[in-house]
Amino acid sequence: MAGPLSGIKIIELAGIGPSPYACMLLADAGADILRFERTSGAMVPEGMPNWDLLNRSRRSVGIDLKNPDAISLLLELVAEADVVIEGFRPGVAERLGVGPEACLAANPAVVYGRMTGWGQDGVLADRAGHDINYIAISGALWPMGRSGDIPVPPLNLVGDFGGGGMMLAFGVTSALLSARTTGVGQVVDAAMTDGSASLMTMVHAFKTAGLWEEERGANMLDTGAHFYEVYETKDAKFMSVGAIERKFYAELMAGLGLDPTDFPDQMDRSGWADMKRVFAERFATKTRDEWTAIFEGVDACTLPVLSPFEAPDHPHNVARGTFVEVAGVVQPGPAPRFSVTPSEISKPPSNAGADTDEALASWGVPADRIAELRAAGAVG
16 A cells, blocks of 8 residues: 555655655655656766665656746646745745745745744854754764763764754644645744754753763763773774663673672773773673674673674664665665555655656646756757
8 A cells, every 4th residue: 555645745846955855755665756846957967877865766857947947837837736845044935936935925825834954033043054063052063982082973863864854854744734624834943053952851851850961971861871882892893882760770780791799880980991891801801792692682782883894784773664765775774664554655756857858747747848948948
């Protein structure tokens, strides 16, 4: 059966990073998305396969957004759409003529999703930035790192994808439910600063309760605790340890061959630093595979740290189908899982403009109109 968003029609004004990720999630879930993007300056040479997996499961329409005929076409299609998603700087869509006011005039029930780093307003709204900057002012970057060291950027997962793309997908889906009930569309202002701050809610709860220190690497979840840490093994690989609950900690100690009565209580912070040295020395005596075997089937919350090259082959990921192969490329499969309307990767990513005629025709644009638009340079 088709995914849970089957029948939802979305116009994507191509961006980079978080907005394509949100659209990937929605497209994997069955939404019919037309990705409108420039064909000039495309990163993938014509005729070569597209490597950008964020653009999978949807078709690409080449368009010149500075062409009035292209804007007219877009607004006509907005009238047939449920959602418009854009990732421009504030004001750019308005200057092009495809901002919220124009789109809601064309379709009062449309949901208009906007993805930016800082948001549509605020002191920094017009400033350039990237994930590292957005999570810097939201308070999400500061705690990431070890005691006495500098903050460590968590790739671009917290701002771009967790606080950005996922929040945009959540916001768009929520607004869609509202529009289906009320017939009234609205603007979803998704900002990576806001989203990454939201991801820190539990830390703020700990702070309020006096359970979180400002010092980096001094808390239970930020490598301050010996039972929530990564340890190097004899073969220069790593094991992850997350034995927070006492029953799991007991299993961890048993697997390491340590008697808990010989050491301070698990939650005695004064002993954490010494216990980390004890654990580090013990993990360094065996290889990662040896430790994996020791903790196999044991609830010690202790598992190997796998690289992205290794992860697809882990037995659990294989059993779950966490990674899939599409057109010869191994990649993360759709998430989450739906029991009745499963998501799927409907197609590999398209090069810019590769599906223009087919995609426009599927949304009801006649062949002669497409030919006129192409002749006018509006689409390509």
